[in-house]
Amino acid sequence: MATEFDLIKVNKVPIADFEADITYSCSSSETINFTNNSLNGSVYLWDFDNGMTSSLENPVIEFNNIGNYNVLLIAVSEFGCEDEMIKQLYIHPEYTIFVPTAFTPDGDGLNDIFEAKATGVTEFEMQVFDRWGGLVFESSSVDYGWNGKNVAGEIVNNGTYLYHVAIYDHNGRLWVYNGELNLMR
Template identity: 30%
Template sequence: LANCGDTTGAVLGIVVTSSASPLLYQWQDALGNPLGSGTANLINVGPGTYSLVVTDSNGCSSTAGPFTINSTVGVVASFTADPVTGETPLPVTFTNTSIGAANYLWQFGTGDTSSVISPVYTYVPLGQFTACLIASTTSGCSDTACTTIDIFINSVFVIPNVFTPNDDNVNDIFTVQAVGLKTMDAEIFNRWGQKEYEWHTTNDGWDGRTASGVPAPDGTYYFMIKATGIDGKEYFEKGSFTLIRSK
């Protein structure tokens, strides 16, 4: 036997039984040259063909073999990825730089795979993904290399300066126009500093009604908004906007 990438191998597991002990073990190569093992196991020898001559105490000999140790080719998996971080959707070029391999299996960390030597893969979901290359030989030796791909989205945060809650289904809700926000806490106040409404999600807003459910009158209102983007950017905004109810 020989392990992947090894330059030496071994012959192991030979069992010899005899009533005429002790037994003498002599290994020899394909040319009959003796090897100095002295046991039933042959270790740390190069590729080639070997035989074992066993001699008992009566001088009787028997030969086992030949045994063949094949050479094996090592494999090293390696690659580059460009880019390794960016905004979705992000095409990533994987360049295969493996050594000694004949077959390739790419695992992109999303459940998708490829057997192309050097693929281009587009990441759409947000998050961190472990991309791996399994490089293997025809004899079954393999090696694995991995890297991390980080996909994000740049947050966008826009606050309107007017809204018209007149039930015409156009601009009826005061809401933050946002992309890529992870958290949001918003409060709406009237001109006397009384809180009219608050919300704590990224997809809520104010429909123009007071805390008691009564339509708020036309006029100027004030907001305080805190938010955090998926990209880690933090926002704190305060200001005013106009409520116009008349059609």
């Protein structure tokens, strides 16, 4: 009885891995350095989900628009075996908010609406209370401000009112602002 042997050579498969020096940015554009930590690769193919690709081992890429980007790295071994990794980058503007301290809802077209001006927020809530804590106005839109009337549509008196503004930024963090505002007709 004869015994036959075959020699099988198993080549190392690549393991795709990378890091970005920034994964969350509050700028509207950002230059990001990518470090390739792949094992057993000889060719690297990148897709940055912004219309750009690269075959450099450690590319530097500029992202000019806000958004979420799925960055793909494909590592290819010298024997044609492939592995891939996807990581998400977040390029979002930092939030800004401005809350005025007074407004004049007298119909002259100047400062007639009390609005908290905010950018870069995903959720917005604003409430205005009278000096006794009664709710006189409420809004869940940054584009909808208080015109000096209460929730029943009645014109309120001149005086000091309290506001409460709660916003969520693109990172999911809650920011709360409380203060006083003066209504003057």
